[in-house]
Amino acid sequence: MRSVKRTIDRDLVRDVGLVCAAVSLVGVSFGAIAASSGLPAWLPVLLSIVVFAGASQFVFVGIIASGGSILAAVVAGLLVNARHVPFGFAVGDALGTGWIRRIAGTHLMVDESVAFALAQDDAGRRRKAYWACGAGIFVSWNVGVVAGVLGGTLVTDTDAFGLDAAFPAVLLALVLPSLRDRATRRAALAGAAIALATAPFSPAGLPVLLALAGVLAAFADGARSPGVRRSRAARGQRDGSGDAGDADGSGDAGATGNGNDADATDGNDYRDSSEAES
């Protein structure tokens, strides 16, 4: 039992480490872009420490660099970050107890740490995954930004490395296990459709908030309520039997995000979801 546990921890560290490596490269590009757009060199560094939310930082710097007002940049950044409110309700228990832990943990709330936490089955692992990912990303993001500010134009085009595809893939791999639950999947697909439909004429951040209306779809037939965690635990037991590809054999290595089913990537092509009924 102990060795199984250790394997899971090692998997978690490896997966988080990979995300951190990718995050640091994006940090380098953020630092370089911000520094080369005429902003003071310390501004991207300060933003990365006190705001610590990549998408809003890009929006903030982009608006100022293109001549927008500083007030517009703050408001746009806040709109992009408003999604953390529901995130906080979902993973608030993963932070731990005590005020210091709660406050520090609050600052480490980013898309990836939330997704890693949600992909775990039990409370202990949720906490571990949340903190490992949040703290790892905090360090790698800030180191990357400083390197980008100092190193200039070394890495500005992270698209050339395909990192822009890597991040949605990270989140997708982590939410796939939750999407096995039918009601949850219906809500998620409805939300994604709403976000895509509203994105062309909404400011950054708003489409994702509007997607929350998709939660209603989970109750569309009224027959049963969504059961994210319960179904995940049940699946963990099922997976445990005879999956040769599952190296740790524990069956619930949630951290690896190895769920299958319900490929929601294609965004506007949801036909795949019909195959997902296992």
Added chain:
Amino acid sequence: MTSSMGFVLAAVVLGLGTFAFRFAGPLLRSRVELAPRVETLMAVAAVVLLTALVATTALLEGGEFAGFARPAGVVVGGVLAWRRAPFIAVVVAAAATAAGLRLLGIP
């Protein structure tokens, strides 16, 4: 050009606002025990948000179609995740697909 003080103030206001957003949930949960049903609903909401993020960041850039390379990479990653490939394979394959397509001249 905005003064240094203006930039500091802006960063601090954005940082405090973001912290307030993040803190609402943990604060409430430290005071009130949530019913299991509500807790499930919160988890569903977070999954809905993350899925919407996946869809919009995979397909769009500034409200417009991001090109084919990125969604193709995400689809490859998604299929691998669906097939229970290791997390590393999912992430590397997504990035490599997008980067490879761009090398071939597909945006």
